[in-house]
Amino acid sequence: MSAGSGGAPAGSAPAGGRDRVLGAVRAAVRRDPAEAAVRRAEIEARIAAREVHVRPPVEGDLTARFAEKVALVASTFAPVKGVDRVSKAVADYLDEHGLGREIVVTTDPLVEQVRWSNEFAVARRAADPDDRVSVTGAFAGIAETGTLVFVSDRRTPTTLNFLPETHVAVLARDRLVPHLEDVWERLRDERADSPRTVNFITGPSRTGDIELQLEIGAHGPRRLHVLLVDV
Amino acid sequence: MIPESHRFPDRAGLALADEGLRLALDRARQGFIGNRRKAVDALPEFPALREAARRIKDHTLSNLDLYLERFESQVTASGGQVHWAADAPAARARIIDICREAGARTVTKGKSMVGEEVALNEALEEAGLEVVETDLGEYIIQLADETPSHIVAPAIHKTREEIRDLFAKHHAPLGLGPPGLGNAELVARAREVLRRDFLRADVGITGANFLIAESGSTVIVTNEGNGDLSNTLPRVHIVIAGIEKVLPGYEDLCTVLRLLARSATGQEMSVYTTVSTGPRRSADLDGPEEFHVVLVDNGRSGMLGGEFREMLRCIRCGACLNHCPVYHAVGGHAYGWVYTGPMGSVLTPLIVGLDRAHHLPNACTLNGRCEQVCPMSIPLPSMLRKLRARGFERGLGTRTSRLGLAMWGFLARRPALYRPVAGAAMGVMGWLGRRRGAFRRVPLAGGWTAVRDLPAPEGETFQRAWRRRGSGGR
Ligand code: SF4
Numbered sequence: 001m002s003a004g005s006g007g008a009p010a011g012s013a014p015a016g017g018r019d020r021v022l023g024a025v026r027a028a029v030r031r032d033p034a035e036a037a038v039r040r041a042e043i044e045a046r047i048a049a050r051e052v053h054v055r056p057p058v059e060g061d062l063t064a065r066f067a068e069k070v071a072l073v074a075s076t077f078a079p080v081k082g083v084d085r086v087s088k089a090v091a092d093y094l095d096e097h098g099l100g101r102e103i104v105v106t107t108d109p110l111v112e113q114v115r116w117s118n119e120f121a122v123a124r125r126a127a128d129p130d131d132r133v134s135v136t137g138a139f140a141g142i143a144e145t146g147t148l149v150f151v152s153d154r155r156t157p158t159t160l161n162f163l164p165e166t167h168v169a170v171l172a173r174d175r176l177v178p179h180l181e182d183v184w185e186r187l188r189d190e191r192a193d194s195p196r197t198v199n200f201i202t203g204p205s206r207t208g209d210i211e212l213q214l215e216i217g218a219h220g221p222r223r224l225h226v227l228l229v230d231v
Numbered sequence: 232m233i234p235e236s237h238r239f240p241d242r243a244g245l246a247l248a249d250e251g252l253r254l255a256l257d258r259a260r261q262g263f264i265g266n267r268r269k270a271v272d273a274l275p276e277f278p279a280l281r282e283a284a285r286r287i288k289d290h291t292l293s294n295l296d297l298y299l300e301r302f303e304s305q306v307t308a309s310g311g312q313v314h315w316a317a318d319a320p321a322a323r324a325r326i327i328d329i330c331r332e333a334g335a336r337t338v339t340k341g342k343s344m345v346g347e348e349v350a351l352n353e354a355l356e357e358a359g360l361e362v363v364e365t366d367l368g369e370y371i372i373q374l375a376d377e378t379p380s381h382i383v384a385p386a387i388h389k390t391r392e393e394i395r396d397l398f399a400k401h402h403a404p405l406g407l408g409p410p411g412l413g414n415a416e417l418v419a420r421a422r423e424v425l426r427r428d429f430l431r432a433d434v435g436i437t438g439a440n441f442l443i444a445e446s447g448s449t450v451i452v453t454n455e456g457n458g459d460l461s462n463t464l465p466r467v468h469i470v471i472a473g474i475e476k477v478l479p480g481y482e483d484l485c486t487v488l489r490l491l492a493r494s495a496t497g498q499e500m501s502v503y504t505t506v507s508t509g510p511r512r513s514a515d516l517d518g519p520e521e522f523h524v525v526l527v528d529n530g531r532s533g534m535l536g537g538e539f540r541e542m543l544r545c546i547r548c549g550a551c552l553n554h555c556p557v558y559h560a561v562g563g564h565a566y567g568w569v570y571t572g573p574m575g576s577v578l579t580p581l582i583v584g585l586d587r588a589h590h591l592p593n594a595c596t597l598n599g600r601c602e603q604v605c606p607m608s609i610p611l612p613s614m615l616r617k618l619r620a621r622g623f624e625r626g627l628g629t630r631t632s633r634l635g636l637a638m639w640g641f642l643a644r645r646p647a648l649y650r651p652v653a654g655a656a657m658g659v660m661g662w663l664g665r666r667r668g669a670f671r672r673v674p675l676a677g678g679w680t681a682v683r684d685l686p687a688p689e690g691e692t693f694q695r696a697w698r699r700r701g702s703g704g705r
Contacts (some may be wrong), residue, residue, distance in 0.1 A: 008552040017315035017325070021474065021528045024317070025296045028536030036297070043297050046290075047479050053283040053486040056276045073502070077274055126516040131431055138641045145500045154514035156461050162456050180488065184481040194309065194446050196511050196518045197463070199502035207418060208496070209368035210394060211255070212262050215418045218367060219425065220456025222502070 042149065050184075058178035062143040066176055069146025073203030074216055075224040083228055086114045090135060090168055095224050099133055099166060107155040108137035110172050110229070127159035134160040138171040140183045141228070145202055148226065149183050152197040154198075161199055167221040169201075172231045235567035236579050236588035242565040243594065249562075252388055256559050259387050266497025267604070280489050285608045287483045288544040295535060298444045298477045299526065305447025311522035318477025319349035321529045326351060326436070326469060327358045329523050333435035333467045335360060335484050339425075341451060341458035342366035344382055344547055345473050345527055348570040348582065351436070363428040365457035372651035374401050380563025381571065383495050383549035388562055391417060425457070433517070435461035439472035440546065441487065442524070445480035448508040449524060452491060452501045459505055468507065468519035474526050475535075475543035487546060489676050490606035494548040530582040540612060542577050544607040551601035551611060566591060573601035573611045580618055589627040592618035604610030 031039075058065060070077045081088045094100065104123045105111050114135075116122050126136060137156060140149040148169050152158045161167060177183060178191070180200075187198070205220030216222055235242070243371055246252055288380050303313040314329075316322035322345075330338065338360050340346065352373070355362045364373040368385035372378065374397045379385030386394070391412055399421055401411035410420040437458050441450040448468045451458045462468045478484050492498040511518030534542055552558045552572030563571035568588070570578045576591035592615040601611045 001520060017317055017321055020317045021315045021526065021532065022296055022299065024528060024532035025299065025474065025535060028532045029293055030536075031296055039331060041298050043294055043301065043444075043479065047301075050480060050482050052278050052482050053287070054279045054489075055485075056274055056489075069499075073498075073500075110560055129426065147500055147504075152515055152518060153512065157516035157518075158459070159517045162459050162463065180485040181482055184485075193512070194448070194508045196508060196515060198506040198508075199459070200500065200506075201502065201615060202498075202500040202504075203359055203502050205454070206502060207367045207373065207455045208262075209366070209384060209455075210389075210414050210417055211391055212258055212384060212387065213414050215414050217422070218455035218457070219365065219422055219429075 058144050062176050066143040075203050077226045080227045080229045083113045087117050103133045104131050106136045111137040126157035127163035133165045134164040135168045136160045138169045141171045143177045144179050147200050147202040150199040151195040158197045162220045166223045168225045170227050201215045234393035234583040238592035243561040246561040246565045260559045270493040270497040284487050301444040311509045314525045316527045322349045323354035337361045338434045339363050339365050339432040339461045341461045429460040429464050432465040434467040435465040436469045439464050439470050442477045448506045452504050454502045467521040469523045483663045494550040494606040550604045554600045556605045577614045589622040626689045
């Protein structure tokens with residue numbers, strides 16, 4: 001008879017769930033208890049080895065590749081020569097879209113260095129439902145796919161990446177990496193503990209759920225603008 | 232939902248008579264196939280990635296017990312909790328308990344196929360909770376009280392007019408008039424309405440595309456951002472996942488991610504790939520206070536121990552549906568349960584029992600295209616053959632063993648439907664069709680033959696196919 005839930009009794013005791021599931025899995029893989037310790041050491045070694053499998057080559061200028069990929073996913077991109085020019089770059093972008101000067105920002109070291117001009121009203125906190133524009137510091141950018149990476153901590157709340165309609169990401173050029181895998185390497189190097197959330201974001205929010213037509217701005221930001229800053 | 236796969240012939244017949252559905256399916260077929268093709272062609276490493284992914288997953292599955300234990304200990308270490316559910320009732324009961332303990336009233340849900348599989352929504356509602364699906368496609372079918380007709384695009388069968396009418400009806404109590412018919416207007420309306428739900432929900436439930444044993448993380452891959460709002464805003468985050476979703480480490484995840492979006496939608500990366508590890512840290516400004524992972528077996532350990540283990544490599548990308556001529560002829564609802572197309576024709580009998588779904592493995596032309604496009608190299612056609620054989624042994628196959636034949640007859644009238652399909656089945660089926668004449672009296676319920684005359688393929692095509700394959704052509 002097929003393995004299945006069809007005839008299973010309702011409301012089986014959740015407490016016994018662990019033994020039942022793991023027992024069934026052990027039987028299915030024909031686990032020999034005498035060997036389990038050895039096998040466990042093997043999988044620990046495999047995890048520790050962090051072997052990279054297959055990666056498409058990312059050649060040439062990382063910035064050019066990143067900019068090209070960012071454009072392909074309907075984000076916009078501007079290089080910025082120095083942190084002191086970020087305020088102006090953000091102002092220009094907001095003007096382009098008629099968006100005023102109210103922003104909510106992260107307090108990571110890069111964005112903290114920005115000296116916002118007087119016209120800005122700057123809040124430093126997690127997102128509120130009515131926030132229209134966020135400016136957040138990215139942990140990394142990936143040239144392979146034009147992806148931005150954000151990690152949550154007390155300085156960089158996750159909601160700022162999702163609730164406001166317009167998301168301006170600030171990325172230091174030296175945090176641009178070739179591949180997905182490089183992000184994990186950096187995270188392991190730079191953080192003692194893993195963050196609650198790591199967001200890989202590739203373009204503004206979208207859906208194809210109505211007649212398979214692409215529509216930008218489903219539940220997350222409608223606009224994603226990337227400032228790549230020389231530091 | 233209660234599986235209705237035993238009604239496949241009737242439902243297929245009705246689907247074939249539905250011109251609106253036909254249009255929707257044509258659009259889907261063209262979009263998905265073309266986009267995937269472009270994305271795969273642009274990546275010379277695709278075959279090597281596919282091979283690497285198969286090895287990763289096979290290794291993980293042969294050590295699944297150890298990887299699950301590793302995953303569990305990491306979740307616990309990061310402040311989360313793992314729950315184990317042997318079957319669908321246990322999964323539902325556990326999740327209801329967590330919601331009750333949290334004093335929850337409202338639940339927002341990200342898209343989860345295993346959630347559909349265990350019929351979670353109905354159970355939560357019966358337990359008195361308000362459940363809101365937040366993926367736009369899932370939201371639409373929740374309003375329509377239907378099941379997903381595609382694992383990636385659940386509301387693929389719905390027209391914009393139908394969606395507008397659903398919104399008009401369900402949003403009226405919120406004081407909102409009927410939305411406009413434009414795509415942008417409909418999406419904006421859903422965004423507006425669902426925002427309110429995200430902000431008041433007590434519990435967010437998401438699925439998981441992957442579980443990472445290295446760190447105890449769960450991973451979701453989405454385009455809309457609804458999953459992220461579901462797992463960040465509510466106080467409690469519950470992840471429901473099949474036990475087969477584990478990968479050893481982050482590098483393994485990177486490899487499989489390169490295959491997933493390309494195979495599903497033709498993107499290089501979906502917009503949001505989100506890795507969640509435990510609840511919010513004490514200094515964090517947002518994120519859930521509780522993090523629960525409910526690991527569901529529900530037939531998977533049975534697959535693991537038998538000849539269908541390879542099915543557990545499936546990453547639910549939908550490529551096999553998108554390239555299946557039978558799926559494109561009848562749509563997802565004909566399959567009668569949550570999993571559809573070739574992967575559904577294997578999974579459904581294995582989860583709900585062959586006696587309740589024996590039509591599905593028969594509704595296949597064995598053209599082999601699904602296996603060719605599957606990023607995880609799952610041998611779907613040979614699995615379907617095995618299931619047919621099992622069904623036949625149990626005397627389940629008599630009425631419908633010719634279902635695939637009839638399917639093919641229908642497809643032969645519509646070259647566009649099988650243009651993307653390898654020509655393999657054509658010679659054999661053409662020959663059969665010719666010998667028996669037109670498929671005017673196919674062994675299906677009335678719905679089918681009432682609306683379709685099913686002639687054999689035209690002679691020229693048949694001749695060419697026959698010559699190419701030689702007289703041994705099978
Ligand atoms: S069987 Fe293969 S092609 Fe089909 S959904 Fe699963 S991984 Fe994708």
